[in-house]
Amino acid sequence: MKWLIASDIHGSEYYCRKVLEAFEREGAERLLLLGDVLYHGPRNDLPRDYCPRAVAELLNAMETSVIGVRGNCDAEIDQTVLHFPIMADYALLVSGERTVFATHGHLYHLDCLPPLHRGDILLHGHTHVPACTEKGGIFYLNPGSAAIPKESSPHSVMTLQDGLFRWIDLDSGEEYKRF
Numbered sequence: 557m558k559w560l561i562a563s564d565i566h567g568s569e570y571y572c573r574k575v576l577e578a579f580e581r582e583g584a585e586r587l588l589l590l591g592d593v594l595y596h597g598p599r600n601d602l603p604r605d606y607c608p609r610a611v612a613e614l615l616n617a618m619e620t621s622v623i624g625v626r627g628n629c630d631a632e633i634d635q636t637v638l639h640f641p642i643m644a645d646y647a648l649l650v651s652g653e654r655t656v657f658a659t660h661g662h663l664y665h666l667d668c669l670p671p672l673h674r675g676d677i678l679l680h681g682h683t684h685v686p687a688c689t690e691k692g693g694i695f696y697l698n699p700g701s702a703a704i705p706k707e708s709s710p711h712s713v714m715t716l717q718d719g720l721f722r723w724i725d726l727d728s729g730e731e732y733k734r735f
């Protein structure tokens with residue numbers, strides 16, 4: 557099964573549509589959202605075409621395909637307008653022999669690891685910067701932010717299929733990294 561992995565849409569209708577275009581283009585079957593879905597957050601400028609209600613409608617239209625975890629900008633009120641659960645702090649995926657611990661990144665990160673085995677994957681957003689590193693045998697992957705990328709990174713998502721992670725630039729549609 558192919559996953560599309562996106563984080564930090566922060567209410568951008570424009571980049572939510574880009575995420576859904578990538579979902580279709582890549583032939584993904586599931587969308588994993590790593591949090592910060594609707595609200596822009598007090599530290600961020602408004603992203604392009606900020607419209608949380610439209611983002612909720614777009615994602616609700618594919619509710620049976622979405623798995624979400626809670627970001628630090630996601631509140632109970634956000635859950636009331638979304639038809640799929642987003643209030644869990646993490647979700648576990650299994651990719652071949654590896655466990656993938658998917659979370660937003662404000663609670664669990666490389667300096668505050670959840671229980672994982674060597675070779676497992678910590679997958680989170682939150683920093684708005686794509687990442688693919690290893691520390692103490694644990695791999696840390698980050699898709700970057702769909703809507704508000706930081707440190708000159710692209711508007712970005714990832715795919716996962718058969719143990720292969722690919723990073724996709726949402727503006728060009730091109731892959732720019734793989735693991």
Ligand SMILES: [Mn+2]
Nearest residue numbers: 564592629682
């Ligand atoms: Mn964020």
